[in-house]
Amino acid sequence: MAGFISHISTLPKFLVITLVSAAMLTLGSMGDASANSRYAAYVIDAKTGKVLFARNADAKRYPASLTKMMTLYLVFEAIEAKRISTNTPIPFSKNAAAEQPTKLGVRAGGSITVDTAIRALVTRSANDVSTAIGEMLGGSEAGFAKMMTRKAHQLGMNSTQFRNAHGLPNNQQFTSARDMAILGMALREHFPQHYAYFSTRSFMYGKQRITTHNRMFGRIEGVDGIKTGYIRASGFNLVTSVQDKGRSIVAVVMGGQSARSRDDHMAALIREHLPRASRSGGGNLVPGRQLTPGSALVASAFSLPQRDIPTPSFRPVAEADLPLVAYAQETAPSVAPMPVATASAGPIPPLPVASVPLPSASAERFTAEVGAVDPVMTSSTQQSGWAVQIASSPSQGDAFAALVRVGKEASTVLGSANAFIEEFNNKGTTFYRARFGGFGSKSQAWNTCDALKKQRIDCFAAEL
Template sequence: MSNLRPLPIIQRVFAALALLVLLAGCTTVAPPDSVLAVPAPAQKYAAIVVDARTGKQLFEVSSTAQRYPASLTKMMTLYLLFEALDSGRISKETQIPVSDHAASQPPTKMRFRRGESIDVDSAIRAIVVKSANDVAVAVGEYLGGSEDQFAAMMTSKARQLGMTSTTFRNASGLPDDSQMTTARDMAVLGMALHQRFPQQFHYFSESDFMFRGRLVRGHNDMLGRVRGVDGIKTGYIRASGFNIVTSYNADGRNLIVVVMGADSARQRNDHVEALIQRSLSPTMDGAKTRLMFAEQ
């Protein structure tokens, strides 16, 4: 890590903004000035860009500050679900029962009735595309025996992956004062999903799916907006602001971009696009970076 003394959060935000403005003037396709505005209150904003091929950190602001993950939590729910698939414990046809507790979760959800179930393949799509809280809880109960036990499994897996500052309390990301993470840890999880489950990663690029004869649409507007973006997950609760982890994979470059705490989905997405353009700029070649991970 850098030997420089860390700046207070607000100073780091303005320093990062100044750097973005400077570099944007050198890019071949400069993003509009409005895109460069830091899209968040200082106490919520955090961001990081990592080269997923090398582990090099290309940009960060408050990336180790504690933040609420919101539905980014579901990335870990899916990680454990993918592990269960890989181990043969379940198949994509396995039926997951939806308990009364799962069905009672607040929206966004698929609105199951008592006694209904969902197959694993549809459950994955419901979590990725719809960010369905009822399905996430049902998955947690099925794999962990209870949602509390599953949350403990999630936290344990986080430590194994090197997510040193994350504690999970539920499977969905719904508000819990003790459920915390950092932008850095979310980047670690995004990289782990891409590297550990390449055969499942295609789910994160889906923007809609059919379920029981109904088209279910998603709300990750980064898909289709920027060429090369192939996932991963959005999140929002009032305490967190608008969060996103985005994977960019094109022209031999693979980036993981995390933005947390934006005031709106539009501001968040504009900021992600600006960070992608900055990171792909030829002026970044040879720039001083810090190795984020010694090993993966």
């Protein structure tokens, strides 16, 4: 990697949003970190265990799609135990296929390989894939959640509790910045042979190229993963691993009010604290890997604890729509704690104000209607390939509304296409193009548009 990209300002300005990412604009300006009740950050020297920076490190936070880091941990563990291989097919139930976006779009009764599933999680953060994995490895979503929580406690993540494999809203699923750092370290230490998956920039799924929405790649030299996450209740989360010039850190930012400001803050933390990391050391800092029993033992061997862990003061949206499973009590295994050192007493690197405008009322109605889960792409993501445009308007809210309407009316036609808004200027007036992207060829986009026209939906295909 060539360090900071000096020509980033020359790229076209895009405001790119999936059907489920509009909520990021309703959260307002980022402002100062101290005024953000959801903010937490943690930076640890991955060679010595020294805490280089900590703010609200043990405060309860919703993990959102950082949850998938644990889902992947258990996948890697199952591969190492030879219960599965990267070629093992993962079947998709009706339950998995029906998950909210972002998703890969596998139909009920279909399947993908474990290798494809891993790549779909680290790039698209596919919720349907997460559920399919959970059902295969845990026997059920609830069974897999029990496995996840038990594994978290084995690793020393004692402020973490899981209820699902994807991170969609559930007020009983929470973690902390410190725990997410532990999980990031564990993935590196325990599965070096699989960790390279987290560096995946893109992969081909059929004729579609799926690209990562982790924009730290290429921005900071030495970044090699790991995972982004967002639901409305959590804000924008990010765990980043950096290994450069003999130094190694894992950094966590939680509660960002936009993807851009979260990434800017992460970059500031890395720039400030990576030079303080040690070039010596290198011993394992996370409790050794203990194999989690297979799905046959899940029902009898695992249950989630009901310790006195307070729920975060904010609550996820749409939680009433999610089943809450009753679990029996369990005593978490005793583990050696992560080393703790005095955190940096310096000022918090600023969390910049988001540069995108707030949406209109129609956009906020859109957010409430479809929920708020992980965005596939955000305002600085460069699009490529072909898209189908269904509207262009000087009103951002109207563009959102068009995406909502067409997304509902033509969900079968659009499949796993990515909805986004492209901002452009015409004679001093800002317009917003409502588009569906992710088409790998002209013919794919044209055929999709033809199918939309048969449903009386105006459109045209455009190369990006």
